[in-house]
Amino acid sequence: MLEARMGAQGHDEPASERDLVLRLKSGDEEAFERLVREHGGRLLAVARRFLRDEEEARDAVQECFLSAYRSINNFEQGSRLSTWLHRIVINASLMRLRSRQRKPEEPIEDFLPRFHADGHQVNHPTPDWEGSAESLLARSQTRAIVRAAIDRLPESYRAVLLLRDIEEMSTEEAAQSLGVTKNAVKIRLHRARQALRGLLEPQFRRTAEC
């Protein structure tokens, strides 16, 4: 799935990339410089999403490239460099997230739906929102509102949401990256999406007309 997101299929590997890999494996410094310049910006954007700290994101990108530099001989011909680097920078970012001191987090339960004992929703009827995703996205503030809401999620939920929905990893890939079971990824994704919905509702809920 990640391969698809990166537009990467082994058999479509362009000759220029094959050449670049060969040059990297032979220790060509100019090839490494090209790798850094071509992929650095995109990898920095990925690290920024996870870490939300410019210096830490830059450090993660540096770790990613140095790790790639050291292990280029393990790179399998037929894979795509972009996919490989993408995985490395995500792992470097997740390592940094894990080593961070845990801060007090907002309880997620406040944003999940509540039910009566008979299984019906407490919030009845559930209000619709002011428009479709497309019309909401047409507003200039929407992206900032959604990103701010994602940032309010506890780290373990935010990481799953980013891996599955933004980086488009499969459940299995996300589970491997996080070192948890596939089931744990599914549960966290479900709760993260519901909590995000709860966080966004006050912003987008259709107000009753007088």
Add this chain to the structure above:
Amino acid sequence: MLTCRGLVARLTDLSCGDLTLSEERESKRHLARCESCASYWRTYRTTVALERQAYREPDAGWGEMPAELARRILAAARSPGSSLPRHLVHLLSGIAAGPLLAFYLR
């Protein structure tokens, strides 16, 4: 019979196509007769669409590699020891230090 609680618990699997056919049919029947859950399902899908798009639109400067960071990485890669894994560097340093230590302790 599927309750609202049961339906909401299935929404991620429903959106990912991970339900069995009978579970999917049961969920869709519930959505057809429960306006509250139908609205919840609509806003749930809108949420997923919004979060997927929230990072799609490149910010100013997205995709650009800061020159300072590129220089830092290239310098670090050229520095001695960078081509060896750190644990290997420590191991080799330890091996090299062994005879020296033995010499001084004699």
